[in-house]
Amino acid sequence: MNAAARPDTRPRAGGGRYTDGSWQWSCPTRVVAGPGALEHVLDEELAAGRRIGLVVDIGVTGTPAVAELRGSPATLHSLAVDPRQAGLAEVDAMAAWLRERATSDQLDTVVAIGGGSLLDLVKLGWLVLADATVPARLSAGRAGVVALPSQPSAPSSPSSPSAPSAPSAPSAPNGPEAGPKPRRILVPTTIGTGSEISPVACVEVRGRHRLALCARMRAEVAVLDPAATGGLPRLMVVEGVLEALLRVLGPLVGGPAARTVGDTAGLALVADLVRLGDRLAAQSSVPSDRLPSDRLPSDGAHGRGATDGQRLLAAELSAYTHASWALTGRDPFGGKAWYLANEVSSVLGVSKMVATVPVATGVWARVAAGDSRFGTAERLAMAWGAVRDASTDEVGDDATAGLRRLARRWGVPPCPAPTPAVLDVIARRVTNAFGAGLPPLAGITHAEVSDLLRRSLGEAPGPGPGPVGAAS
Known part of the structure; x- marks a missing residue:
């Protein structure tokens, strides 16, 4: 076989995939x-x-x-x-x-x-x-x-x-x-x-x-x-569990190809993380819809803090999302919600999970509607089925409504709605950093990014587009 005909077998970091469809994985830590x-x-x-x-x-x-x-x-x-x-x-x-x-x-x-x-x-x-x-x-x-x-x-x-x-x-x-x-x-x-x-x-x-x-x-x-x-407030532990959960769910939904071993590992991780999050949420003595959205609670302010065993399990599961086969060989850009949520978090000054929950529901709504650029409805149903079956409370079959319900029950504050001007800034920042010809949001236009953010976050009353922050 001459050089021009050889398949590309160069090592690939990150996603661990080769162009011929095979993949590699290593975790030396x-x-x-x-x-x-x-x-x-x-x-x-x-x-x-x-x-x-x-x-x-x-x-x-x-x-x-x-x-x-x-x-x-x-x-x-x-x-x-x-x-x-x-x-x-x-x-x-x-x-x-x-x-x-x-x-x-x-x-x-x-x-x-x-x-x-x-x-x-x-x-x-x-x-x-x-x-x-x-x-x-x-x-x-x-x-x-x-x-x-x-x-x-x-x-x-x-x-x-x-x-x-x-x-x-x-x-x-x-x-x-x-x-x-x-x-x-x-x-x-x-x-x-x-x-x-x-x-x-x-x-x-x-x-x-x-x-x-x-x-x-x-x-x-x-x-x-x-x-x-030991000093982590309960809500920070819960948000850490949710971050690990969404890190697994994103590529599971966003990658069109089934992988038996990887799917098995990923779905098992999903179930363990949901069960742990439910246990942590059950410790809260204050209804989740009454948790303040402008500050993090300290241990004891909203129920008991997480136990040593719970924090250790959360840390182990979080680390395992990077060290197991759950994410190997996946589409390296499968978790598209992260790219949008990164800018939402930065511009609005909210935590990663406060930003990611509504954005993920917006992405999943596109998936459920048949937009294959964001994932496949079949894999969304499979992944959300693992969440639904593991949850101790009813989250329903609709992944978009169910994720908001799960996050609310876990005590994650809602994301504040941006004004139209601020939403436009976020959309332009997303497109500049991840779209407009770049691979993460390839084929997704600025107008589509704006529409997804608007549907996910809503809009607060405010002035029309204007000079609000840096946009490029």
């Missing part, structure tokens, strides 16, 4: 989970003579888990970081800190403890340390999803089909072999993103969230310890 998991890992690091640097989210510096890390004789340096709105400058600063500590102090391990934003920052900082071309690749163009090369020595090599290929960048003095790169141990203090085990990270570029994909961002070790999530 070692997961240590359970009560005392963090102490167990620290003991191992001590026994191995590791020299540890600690990066901690400023929001959790006073927690027992961080105190345990700071008190370890293996910890040489600690750095407290505010990861909110972390952009490329903060990523470069993280890379510089890692480089300095590794060079001057022989630091060989970094332990990051915090929420998904903090873990993303450390992952990207490490990646810059390994490949100095990363910031230029991330800042180029308008695409909201950027696949980075899996091999730093070949910046122009093909990239993932799950995102536009980042343009080649010139080599830099601190290239992939320039210095030591510490091992990474990631300890999440929140639930839902699964960043501790995923090959993706979010970064702010020119005021917008941009998703980076690279297999090298998978850490060596992930630690799931209920002590690290």
Whole structure:
């Protein structure tokens, strides 16, 4: 067979698919989970003579888990970081800190403890340390999803089909072999993103969230310890469970092809997540329709907080969505609701799940109406059937109404309706970052994006279109 006739068998990150229909899957991260998991890992690091640097989210510096890390004789340096709105400058600063500590102090391990934003920052900082071309690749163009090369020595090599290929960048003095790169141990203090085990990270570029994909961002070790999530309000645990649930449901519905093993794994995950969310919701002493929409409740403010066992199970299920066969070989752009919800969340200043629930119902309404660009009605019925059968309360056969009912029962606040002017800003941002020729929303026009958002979110009374925020 000559070269022109050979099928494309190049490795693909992200979706893990090849152009000939086969797929690959790998998750090299070692997961240590359970009560005392963090102490167990620290003991191992001590026994191995590791020299540890600690990066901690400023929001959790006073927690027992961080105190345990700071008190370890293996910890040489600690750095407290505010990861909110972390952009490329903060990523470069993280890379510089890692480089300095590794060079001057022989630091060989970094332990990051915090929420998904903090873990993303450390992952990207490490990646810059390994490949100095990363910031230029991330800042180029308008695409909201950027696949980075899996091999730093070949910046122009093909990239993932799950995102536009980042343009080649010139080599830099601190290239992939320039210095030591510490091992990474990631300890999440929140639930839902699964960043501790995923090959993706979010970064702010020119005021917008941009998703980076690279297999090298998978850490060596992930630690799931209920002590690290002990301060989470019940609603944040519930929203984390819902985030993991929708992460599975999106590609299950959005991909037209059935996959027996992947579907079995995905539907089992769906059932476990629904049952856990129902148990957490049952602990609330306040009816979900009376929960305030403008603030998160603290533990005890709206029923008992989640137990150690519930938080551990939620963390394990969330991580497993990235590490099982449930999502392998799927359409890398199958979960289209995420792209729209990302901008809804940013513009309206609401949480991811507050934004995602109504947008997902809008996408599913298009699916149910036969619009195959968003998924197939048969797979929507299959996926929602798993939700319906696992739920302890009646959610009905209509997935769009049922998801809103489920989220309301779980206590997730409703999304505020934007004014027409703000809705127009959101639609233009969605089209700019994910549509207009880009793969995530290929074939979906700006007018269709606007219509879907209007039907999903409604419209609040307000002035007509005008200069409301940046739109491009």
